[in-house]
Amino acid sequence: MKRKDRAKYLFVGPGILWVLVFTVFPLLYSLRLSFFRARLGMAQQFIGLENFGRAFTDYRFWSVLQVTVFFVVCDVTLTVLLGLGLALLFHRPLRGQRFFRSVFTMPIFTAPIALGYLGLTIFHEEVGAVNTVLRALGMVHLPAWFSNVWLARLAITLVDIWQWTPFCFLVLLAGLQSLPDEIYEAALLDTSSGWGTFRYITLPLLSPVLFTVTILRVVETFKILEIPFSLTSGGPGMATQTYSFYVYLTGLRNFNAGYASALAYLLLILMMAISLFFFRRLRRQYE
Amino acid sequence: MKKLRLIAILVAVGSLIAAQMLSAQMISGFPAANEQEAATALAAFNKADKGRPDPAWRGQKFTIGVYSAGQRGAISGPLYFWRNKFEELTGASYDIVEIPFAELREKIFTDLQTGAGRYDVIINCSNYYGDYIANDWILPIDKYFNDSRMPKWDRASIAAAVANLMKWGDRWYGTNNDHDAQVLYYRKDIIESPKWQAAFKKEKGHDMPVKMDTWEDVLEICDFFNGKDWNGDGKPDHGITLHLKVGGQGFFHFMALSAPYVVIPNPGDPVTKVTKYNNVYWFDPLTMDPLINSPGHVKALETLMKLSKTGSPAMWGWSLGEAWADFLSGKAVMTFSWGDVGSLAEDPTQSVIMGKLGARGIPGTKTPYDLQSKKFLNLSKPNMVGNQVGCSWHPVLSKYAKNPDLCYYFMAWQATPPINHWNVYMGWTGVDPGTTSDWFAPYGSATIQEYVDGGYIADDAKAFIGAFQDNFFNYKIFQNYLRIPGTPEMQEVWDVHLSEAITGQVSPKAALDRTYADWVRIVADYGKARMLKLYQESIGYKP
Numbered sequence: 001m002k003r004k005d006r007a008k009y010l011f012v013g014p015g016i017l018w019v020l021v022f023t024v025f026p027l028l029y030s031l032r033l034s035f036f037r038a039r040l041g042m043a044q045q046f047i048g049l050e051n052f053g054r055a056f057t058d059y060r061f062w063s064v065l066q067v068t069v070f071f072v073v074c075d076v077t078l079t080v081l082l083g084l085g086l087a088l089l090f091h092r093p094l095r096g097q098r099f100f101r102s103v104f105t106m107p108i109f110t111a112p113i114a115l116g117y118l119g120l121t122i123f124h125e126e127v128g129a130v131n132t133v134l135r136a137l138g139m140v141h142l143p144a145w146f147s148n149v150w151l152a153r154l155a156i157t158l159v160d161i162w163q164w165t166p167f168c169f170l171v172l173l174a175g176l177q178s179l180p181d182e183i184y185e186a187a188l189l190d191t192s193s194g195w196g197t198f199r200y201i202t203l204p205l206l207s208p209v210l211f212t213v214t215i216l217r218v219v220e221t222f223k224i225l226e227i228p229f230s231l232t233s234g235g236p237g238m239a240t241q242t243y244s245f246y247v248y249l250t251g252l253r254n255f256n257a258g259y260a261s262a263l264a265y266l267l268l269i270l271m272m273a274i275s276l277f278f279f280r281r282l283r284r285q286y287e
Numbered sequence: 288m289k290k291l292r293l294i295a296i297l298v299a300v301g302s303l304i305a306a307q308m309l310s311a312q313m314i315s316g317f318p319a320a321n322e323q324e325a326a327t328a329l330a331a332f333n334k335a336d337k338g339r340p341d342p343a344w345r346g347q348k349f350t351i352g353v354y355s356a357g358q359r360g361a362i363s364g365p366l367y368f369w370r371n372k373f374e375e376l377t378g379a380s381y382d383i384v385e386i387p388f389a390e391l392r393e394k395i396f397t398d399l400q401t402g403a404g405r406y407d408v409i410i411n412c413s414n415y416y417g418d419y420i421a422n423d424w425i426l427p428i429d430k431y432f433n434d435s436r437m438p439k440w441d442r443a444s445i446a447a448a449v450a451n452l453m454k455w456g457d458r459w460y461g462t463n464n465d466h467d468a469q470v471l472y473y474r475k476d477i478i479e480s481p482k483w484q485a486a487f488k489k490e491k492g493h494d495m496p497v498k499m500d501t502w503e504d505v506l507e508i509c510d511f512f513n514g515k516d517w518n519g520d521g522k523p524d525h526g527i528t529l530h531l532k533v534g535g536q537g538f539f540h541f542m543a544l545s546a547p548y549v550v551i552p553n554p555g556d557p558v559t560k561v562t563k564y565n566n567v568y569w570f571d572p573l574t575m576d577p578l579i580n581s582p583g584h585v586k587a588l589e590t591l592m593k594l595s596k597t598g599s600p601a602m603w604g605w606s607l608g609e610a611w612a613d614f615l616s617g618k619a620v621m622t623f624s625w626g627d628v629g630s631l632a633e634d635p636t637q638s639v640i641m642g643k644l645g646a647r648g649i650p651g652t653k654t655p656y657d658l659q660s661k662k663f664l665n666l667s668k669p670n671m672v673g674n675q676v677g678c679s680w681h682p683v684l685s686k687y688a689k690n691p692d693l694c695y696y697f698m699a700w701q702a703t704p705p706i707n708h709w710n711v712y713m714g715w716t717g718v719d720p721g722t723t724s725d726w727f728a729p730y731g732s733a734t735i736q737e738y739v740d741g742g743y744i745a746d747d748a749k750a751f752i753g754a755f756q757d758n759f760f761n762y763k764i765f766q767n768y769l770r771i772p773g774t775p776e777m778q779e780v781w782d783v784h785l786s787e788a789i790t791g792q793v794s795p796k797a798a799l800d801r802t803y804a805d806w807v808r809i810v811a812d813y814g815k816a817r818m819l820k821l822y823q824e825s826i827g828y829k830p
Contacts, residue, residue, distance in 0.1 A: 039812055040396060041422040041772065059801075125601035126609075146532065146604025147790060235533030236603060237787030252393055254776040256812070 034262040040255030051262035063238050064246040075160045076217045083168025091176040108166040116230025119159045149239040152232050156240055159227050168213050175209030215278045316371045327740050331709035332372055338438040344693045345378030352406035355385035361717020362680045365710050379693055399424040404687030408694045412678035413452040417771035420455050426684040427458040431695045440702035444723040446759035448675045460683050463702035466721020467677025469543040470754035472628050473621035475645030477517055487511050500669045502590050502650050509597035512620045526597035528619035530610035538782040539676045545587030546672040546766035547651035558763055561828040564659040569769050572828040575819040577806040580799035583656025588795040603790055625677055629751035630714025633743045644747040648757035673762030712741035726756045767826040771818055773809045780805040
């Protein structure tokens with residue numbers, strides 16, 4: 001082997017080793033664990049697909065899946081719509097555009113767990129900012145943000161939207177800015193309707209970016225953990241306990257590594273199915 | 288050169304100033320808040336038995352794992368406070384590793400499971416014992432009791448229920464420290480006020496049951512006060528305050544409240560004997576079938592739900608701090624919780640109720656459920672059941688401890704009556720009372736002056752200590768403590784289901800039926816036969 005060849009393997013080696021040790025090995029080991037009863041302090045016992053089967057008879061599995069799907073549908077819809085709206089708003093000459101663009105993107109850099117704790121101070125039922133304002137406006141029966149099932153879910157949705165709308169906004173704005181001006185110039189000859197231009201030109205051309213943003217948000221929201229963890233601890237009851245939260249509790253709090261691994265792989269399968277569906281639709285559109 | 292010289296001078300001056308500041312914080316070798324604190328600590332230090340430290344320990348170090356509360360925080364604070372004196376005594380020292388409460392079990396169990404041995408001494412929650420014993424993770428300490436090197440501490444002075452938490456069977460594993468229980472705290476000035484008693488009689492048609500012997504009495508009083516402006520601030524105030532948020536230790540409220548509805552004494556002698564039907568709360572001691580959805584438990588949950596409606600609606604989402612603040616800031620007329628409330632009540636930065644504190648042992652009920660006859664009883668006197676709800680944080684020795692003798696010396700020295708009692712009456716330490724050194728005569732040797740020196744108002748101290756003394760020494764029967772493998776997981780699912788019931792998502796029966804099903808599964812996962820044996824050992828049941 002020439003010295004040059006040896007040198008390049010030396011440079012690439014640590015990176016490969018890192019990926020093998022911290023990504024590939026845990027992935028394979030957790031797959032193995034999912035076929036075992038692996039509880040703290042007990043010898044591991046091979047049980048085949050029992051962990052996977054157990055999930056389907058576990059009422060908590062269905063509950064956390066339902067809660068997660070709720071967040072996926074609401075959060076993704078609202079962040080993409082708001083992000084698109086903001087992108088359209090900023091895709092024109094505006095005063096202070098750069099300043100507002102920077103301010104709007106700030107939440108994306110905040111750690112979700114910190115946002116959750118910030119949410120505690122905003123939505124606190126007695127002294128939180130929201131209820132203080134509502135009280136000042138004369139409201140007598142103030143929202144019980146953490147004691148009511150739907151209000152707790154709304155609080156999490158609002159925090160999550162606040163964090164992720166900037167991401168959608170940035171990506172969609174970049175998408176809009178990449179669209180060719182000539183098409184709009186040609187469209188102006190046929191119509192002056194903004195809605196018509198948006199519906200027949202902007203939306204179809206933007207659809208690959210829209211699809212990408214949506215699928216990224218769907219995948220990310222399916223993994224939502226930090227905000228419900230810090231804001232509501234999954235309560236009241238299991239009203240805001242998400243899938244990832246349940247996997248965390250099962251694996252890292254209750255030390256049931258086998259079942260937690262099975263749950264994690266079920267989520268992976270679900271995510272792959274959803275991604276496959278999305279990319280097939282996208283491909284069909286272009287064909 | 289000139290520049291270098293200037294930098295050197297600045298560094299030297301800065302170091303001197305820093306050293307001066309540091310030394311100014313040490314009083315008589317303690318990082319004390321004031322002279323009085325240091326003086327009382329020094330007196331305790333001088334009085335405490337010191338054994339004969341082994342010269343071979345000089346220069347050695349060990350590590351203590353404890354939940355994170357800071358240098359003047361509950362449970363971790365005393366470790367910092369006494370460290371210098373420990374170094375003086377032994378020439379050895381220790382590192383303190385603070386672990387956030389939410390990660391405590393993960394970090395400790397991972398350390399023990401992997402054999403990493405990062406922590407030599409663990410200030411642990413008593414419910415970890417099941418996993419410790421099942422996996423042989425901690426060392427028994429009986430062999431040190433007659434070791435002349437080791438300080439002597441008084442095992443007989445500890446409340447029997449708490450002492451049992453430091454043992455497994457006949458072997459000791461832990462040393463004396465904290466003694467957790469929940470007691471009922473109330474605003475003495477409001478409950479005993481003739482004005483409010485007259486108003487109660489007018490509204491309810493009978494005298495206010497000020498003794499509050501039963502939960503039914505508590506419910507009636509809280510219902511009366513809820514929504515009325517009894518503190519004169521012009522706004523409606525609360526009856527009771529509770530911490531019912533998921534993960535906010537709300538299940539401990541239920542544990543303390545429900546005990547008298549389920550635990551009934553043995554009809555024979557002794558009354559404390561554990562049988563299939565008596566002095567049991569968690570599982571059937573013969574079959575390991577969970578008892579958690581018995582009609583007694585269901586009725587208790589219904590009572591807790593009614594109680595939760597006699598305070599702020601927000602309390603369904605409150606953690607400890609918020610619930611305690613509601614009482615300490617004078618917005619709630621009562622609460623039931625740990626000794627922290629009693630000591631925080633005397634902190635002027637957090638409390639407006641100094642001098643107004645009433646306290647009593649946890650109430651009972653006249654209608655407990657009899658597991659044998661499967662009926663609710665109708666008693667002429669309330670069924671009163673003592674509790675040890677909480678963690679009763681105390682040190683244990685990891686089997687991976689590099690110098691177990693030195694570690695035990697520290698544990699025993701902290702457990703000596705003078706030092707432990709000092710930790711108790713200095714409220715900021717988070718160490719709750721539980722030995723005869725903490726009670727007043729004729730039950731113990733403590734004096735009011737000690738508590739006053741610790742910052743208590745004399746009458747508040749009498750009420751607070753009296754309530755704990757009642758709970759630990761005057762109640763004839765006790766709720767067992769659950770310490771089998773998987774206990775934290777059982778408590779986690781229980782906590783979630785209780786919240787579901789309290790917030791109206793499911794009925795109380797359905798919530799406890801779900802808990803039952805989850806506990807059956809957890810027991811099966813760990814092995815029913817193994818769990819049954821450990822459960823019988825942990826509650827002192829002899830088949």
